[in-house]
Amino acid sequence: MQKVLLLVDVQNVYYTVRQVYGCNFDYNAFWSRVTAGREVVKAFAYATERGDQKQREFQNILRAIGFEVKLKNFIQRADGSAKGDWDVGITIDAMEYAGDVDAVVLVSGDGDFDLLAHKLREDKNKKVEVYGVPGLTAAALINAASEFIPIDDGLLLR
16 A cells, blocks of 8 residues: 655645635545555645634644644735745755655645645655646746646535
């Protein structure tokens, strides 16, 4: 049975799915699809903490599905910009657990992960599956992945 590591960039998937489709990502459908016939070694969902009840409920749903939810404080800067990305944390976890799995599944369209995908494939000999929204997933990330799986109707909550 293939061993797999799941890494979900919650903010990225939320905003890209909402922008293109006007709805939400279906985490249950994703879990069913990506784990079928596989052993999940670790499954992380990386999110920002804003402290509201609806967000806590969503995080509990992710936990019930099987994800370990990692939270980072959302920082609102004085100039109006915001920060709360998990790029470094996702990369660290990917490298830490890569030796325990056959495949790494990354849900993100962020082009910053192209170096990670390339490193996992070339140096660690891992299959890297990237799930992203077509048109909003960086070409460099698609090219660095072993396989790009578009987020489409089967993975959407309408």
